[in-house]
Amino acid sequence: MTTDHTDRTEHTDTDRTGHDDRTRTEPPLGRDPVFDELMADVMAYAEHFGHREHIRLTWLAVHRVGMPAAIGLISEGIRHTARYAGAPQKYNATVSRAWVELVAHHAAEEGSRTFPDLVGRNPGLLDKRLLGRFYRSTTLARPEARTGWLEPDLAPFPWTQG
Template sequence: MNAAPFQELMGEVMATADRFGHRQHIQLTWLATRRYGTAAAVDLVSDGIQRTARYAGAPQKYNATVSRAWVELVGHHTANDDTSHTSDNTGDFDAFAARHPALFDKRLLTRFYRPATLASTEARTGWVEPDLAPFPWR
């Protein structure tokens, strides 16, 4: 996949941030799902994060299931957010964040997955369906 769209999104997110933490990850994913749709954002964000982990010398930190699950969660909330398609400014993201505070809980995936499932080789290298509860849109 072309790295340019991911780099553009990263540049936009990091223009107002000191570091790339969980909030910035959610913002990047929110931008990607708004601009490209959830299905395309899964590939764009996952590929970008995997490339970044490899570049940082930590390819083992990439988890395919975690990346896709977060994109699907953010995409679901973005698609069902009344104001999600007005513009791309930070103020809109702040409003989105205020309406969906659960997305800022790093442990959100534990509502859907057992920790052992997410730590498995299968989850790290490919998609694994939730094993505790289905996602709300399925």
């Protein structure tokens, strides 16, 4: 077993004759097993992990653990995954939390029992540019947004309006 600088651990399996038949990469150490279970559920039906899969993962987390806990679960899981993939700079704490809050709001508002129901009633969630209604791109690019929470600077989220 070897560990490289990106925290990936590879294991070589052998078939019955002792020949190497595949190499698999384990999930990064420190990731929540609930996150891994939800990710496995999402990827069982997907060829790649794109925006729709991010939204489905978030919806599953909100349903499993509730919105407040889903923020931590999704944020930490994505942060670990980005680091594991060798792209820690892609993680943005504000973006992760904002998407969890948006998905949770629409899921609660609509009473969505299934993911297709949620996105059928809220197709805007599938537009990865949706956060642009609430945030300037320069705000989301700030170091403070990458490491912590910044409030929307263009328009408030719908659930914060009185």
